[in-house]
Amino acid sequence: GYNWFHFLKNYHFGGCLADDMGLGKTIQTLALLQKHKEDTEEAGSSGTSLIIMPTSLIYNWLNEAKKFAPKLKMMVHTGTFRYKSPDVFKNYDVVITTYGISRIDIDLFKEYFFDYVILDESQNIKNPSSKSFQSVKLLKSRFKLILSGTPVENSVNDLWTQMSFINPGLLGTQQFFLNEFVTPIEKKKDEDKARRLQALIKPFVLRRTKEQVATELPPKTENLFYCQMSEEQAEVYEKIKSEYRNELLKSIEEGTYAKQHIQVLQGLIKLRQIANHPGMIDAEYEGDSGKFENVVHTLANVLDGGHKVLIFSQFVKQLTIYREYFEDKGIPYVYLDGSTKNRGDVVQRFQEDEKTRVFLISIKAGGVGLNLTQADYVFILDPWWNPAVEQQAIDRTHRIGQTKNVFIYKFITKDTVEEKILALQQRKLGVARALITTEESFIKSLSAEDIKEILG
Known part of the structure; x- marks a missing residue:
């Protein structure tokens, strides 16, 4: 990675x-900045680089910098008391x-000419009309880099903004890119175009x-756990499902289906809950709930074996149910969602206690930039539309530095939308793997047929 940086x-x-x-994208980047500092100083000048990232990653970057590039002078430009003029930047190697x-x-940043401007988790600028993209386009620098494990989160179109930030003009105007690549690749599944873009x-x-590099990563094993609904649960489920199904079938007949995306989404979310x-x-x-009983039972076994577990869900309400249970049973746990302020402490407690x-x-909340190598079990409580996000969750534990084998349990409730989502995911993943994309926005790509199948 480091050599490639120099080619660029x-x-x-x-x-x-x-x-x-x-x-280790972070570490490769730090190595580059360290070398860049040495080269610049040898040449008798100095320069400052800027790294832009999601808030949740700042702690992580500073930590890694302390460890791997202690000579870099870092300045964190956040908080209410941050500097109002760019003059201070020149006293540092890196501004975060x-x-x-x-x-x-x-207005302050665009006054300054940086050596590198680096965007971490650059899928944050994937929307060309977003303020984030508009403002990073105004930054001036000699070199530009972006870091992202998932440069294409939803659509091939995500590439355009990120590419036009690092190499303006490479992919033409946005309209050209849409007509030339996005539409053929996504709508017509045009293999040639996909290859040309690549x-x-x-x-x-x-x-x-x-798989290519880290032979030193212990393997991860994924297990699917099928749960049976309890009788009361199945009753509630069937009732809600038939309500939504009748409404949808009616709309498909009347041809108003296309307008119903939001309803479809709401219905599916409710059924998943x-x-x-x-x-x-x-x-x-x-x-009671079949899945809840299964999870609690499996968890007891894992904890008895002395292991550490990450439990992911996309529903805060679901996590609340588990929190109440743990408190009731006196099981010590830590918790993190979008509103958690002291992430660093929470992670540290889990890693060290x-x-x-x-x-x-x-x-x-947990998809981005957390290092949780102490855990060797991951429970995914609900399957996600977007396999990329799920992958991110698994990767929290499966990082370099992990010495244990990682076991992943996905809990799926039988005979429900969850099982159908899983089947759709399997079908879609083929498309996703072929490109560097991870998945087109799922709901939009569902035909009326798919929806009927899900609610079948």
């Missing part, structure tokens, strides 16, 4: 480092800030998968 630097190209999660702040302070961006994108635990949609619900062996994480 010599030819003044921008690049996208898209290695799989856990392969967040996407949010870079938007607010763009050839175009290949020199500027370095992507290595775990019931499949997990009906208590999530009905606080009065007294019965013997007794804290359970970590509940909301997938949305």
